[in-house]
Amino acid sequence: MNPFAYSRPASLADTVNELAGSSRSRIIAGGTNLIDLMKENVERPAQLIDINRLPFSTIDELPDGGLRLGALVTNADTAYHPLVEQRYPLLSQTILAGASPQLRNMATNGGNLFQRTRCYYFYDTSMPCNKRAATNNGPGGCAAYGGYNRIHAILGTTDDTNGQSSCVATYPSDMAVALTALDAVVQVTGPNGDRSIPMADFHRLPGAEPWRDNTTQPGEVVTAIDLPTRGFPDHYTYIKVRDRSSYAFALVSVAVGLEMDGDVVRDARIALGGVAHKPWRKSEAEQLLIGKTLSPETIRPVADALLAGARGYGHNDFKIELAHRAIIRAVLKSGLDNGAVE
Amino acid sequence: MLTETLPVANAPDALPATRPIELTINGKKRQFRLAPWTTLLDALREYANLTGTKKGCDHGQCGACTVLIDGKRVNACLTLAVMHEDHTITTIEGLADSATGQFHPLQQAFIDHDAFQCGYCTPGQICSAVGMLNEGKVENKADQIRELMSGNLCRCGAYPHIVDAIQEVMNKDR
Numbered sequence: 314m315n316p317f318a319y320s321r322p323a324s325l326a327d328t329v330n331e332l333a334g335s336s337r338s339r340i341i342a343g344g345t346n347l348i349d350l351m352k353e354n355v356e357r358p359a360q361l362i363d364i365n366r367l368p369f370s371t372i373d374e375l376p377d378g379g380l381r382l383g384a385l386v387t388n389a390d391t392a393y394h395p396l397v398e399q400r401y402p403l404l405s406q407t408i409l410a411g412a413s414p415q416l417r418n419m420a421t422n423g424g425n426l427f428q429r430t431r432c433y434y435f436y437d438t439s440m441p442c443n444k445r446a447a448t449n450n451g452p453g454g455c456a457a458y459g460g461y462n463r464i465h466a467i468l469g470t471t472d473d474t475n476g477q478s479s480c481v482a483t484y485p486s487d488m489a490v491a492l493t494a495l496d497a498v499v500q501v502t503g504p505n506g507d508r509s510i511p512m513a514d515f516h517r518l519p520g521a522e523p524w525r526d527n528t529t530q531p532g533e534v535v536t537a538i539d540l541p542t543r544g545f546p547d548h549y550t551y552i553k554v555r556d557r558s559s560y561a562f563a564l565v566s567v568a569v570g571l572e573m574d575g576d577v578v579r580d581a582r583i584a585l586g587g588v589a590h591k592p593w594r595k596s597e598a599e600q601l602l603i604g605k606t607l608s609p610e611t612i613r614p615v616a617d618a619l620l621a622g623a624r625g626y627g628h629n630d631f632k633i634e635l636a637h638r639a640i641i642r643a644v645l646k647s648g649l650d651n652g653a654v655e
Numbered sequence: 656m657l658t659e660t661l662p663v664a665n666a667p668d669a670l671p672a673t674r675p676i677e678l679t680i681n682g683k684k685r686q687f688r689l690a691p692w693t694t695l696l697d698a699l700r701e702y703a704n705l706t707g708t709k710k711g712c713d714h715g716q717c718g719a720c721t722v723l724i725d726g727k728r729v730n731a732c733l734t735l736a737v738m739h740e741d742h743t744i745t746t747i748e749g750l751a752d753s754a755t756g757q758f759h760p761l762q763q764a765f766i767d768h769d770a771f772q773c774g775y776c777t778p779g780q781i782c783s784a785v786g787m788l789n790e791g792k793v794e795n796k797a798d799q800i801r802e803l804m805s806g807n808l809c810r811c812g813a814y815p816h817i818v819d820a821i822q823e824v825m826n827k828d829r
Contacts, residue, residue, distance in 0.1 A: 414783070
């Protein structure tokens with residue numbers, strides 16, 4: 314780990330000032346991803362700004378019936394919070410499908426949004442990577458594009474032929490997949506004041522700037538994640554397909570929330586994890602389910618629409634069929650019984 | 656942002672000095688001088704001379720470094736000592752009854768059930784089990800215990816006996 318300066322600002326304003334003052338500063342909250350990346354020399358901050366004493370560690374009800382999750386509440390405390398368990402069991406179950414109990418006790422809600430990809434070439438500073446090359450940390454290019462890409466993306470990738478901005482990395486979070494399905498809104502404060510970013514717009518596709526994981530601006534700090542009223546507590550499922558049954562990242566995951574009118578679907582949310590640079594959701598696919606009864610035949614076109622344009626890069630070709638089947642199974646399960654994690 | 660981070664320029668202007676840090680470990684306040692990049696794990700092992708907490712992977716994947724912070728189990732390798740000045744840290748050395756020297760029930764159960772072979776993961780396993788029981792989310796069922804202990808790897812494969820030891824303690828607590 315490279316040496317760095319450490320500060321503990323007394324207020325959010327001081328935090329924003331310190332963060333905006335240097336592109337080599339990083340915020341530390343739980344630290345579970347950042348410290349790991351620093352040990353690998355992937356992240357080399359000159360300064361760590363410890364925000365753990367700022368007042369963002371509560372979960373509060375919003376006037377409109379929603380719930381505000383403080384950025385510093387741990388993943389464990391969020392998953393086991395009575396109001397989250399009651400109203401947003403999809404989120405609770407999804408969080409518990411990720412990481413280990415020790416990590417969930419440290420990792421925070423805000424930090425979860427800033428997780429970096431688990432692409433093994435990103436972690437290896439001797440390998441070409443357009444995410445790292447942008448900070449002069451290793452050669453440019455994308456080693457995963459023509460390399461061993463079993464865990465990599467099948468949707469929304471950048472694969473230009475000269476490799477200058479190629480990126481087939483996935484965003485690894487489970488929690489964010491549920492947050493996306495639930496239409497959560499991220500609250501940030503920055504040098505220009507406060508703003509709200511819908512989850513769908515928080516993370517981004519690699520495009521021509523694969524080094525940018527999300528749409529926050531320099532100096533912006535996440536203070537909370539707001540959950541809207543509708544939590545789909547009656548019909549939900551999170552299916553996570555992985556190489557071992559616990560403590561592994563998703564190859565493909567599916568978060569589903571349904572509202573049913575008897576046997577008929579009244580509203581549907583479907584978000585995918587492990588397949589793209591951001592949680593993957595398409596409202597036109599969800600629309601295909603409205604007014605339908607649930608069967609593999611009615612769900613298949615939905616899966617087709619959600620996965621339209623998917624392509625494999627060799628080792629990850631299997632993900633397309635795997636995702637297709639996981640979507641059908643997750644939607645069926647949500648409608649028939651109240652699905653827990655598999 | 657894209658131009659200023661050459662490796663040489665990436666070093667801080669001056670090496671930050673070590674700073675005085677007070678940590679509460681196993682009920683005692685202790686003073687250290689530590690650099691901010693000292694992990695809690697290194698602080699415990701190299702500065703506090705509490706080598707019961709083990710360094711396995713040093714990346715949060717094996718659980719050998721599990722300790723309790725304010726009663727909650729965490730990976731000591733993925734957190735900095737400087738972040739825990741206002742917390743209470745408990746390591747494997749702090750689990751036995753300090754007055755009588757009697758083992759914590761989980762320590763005794765691990766011995767009784769032969770819940771280890773080489774023993775390297777054992778302090779982390781026991782601290783993790785203590786944390787799991789503190790959390791109160793586990794029922795006395797083997798599959799639930801396995802899931803909630805999945806952050807602790809045992810390369811000798813003592814898992815069946817580890818689950819037995821934990822179940823025995825849970826049975827006694829009833």
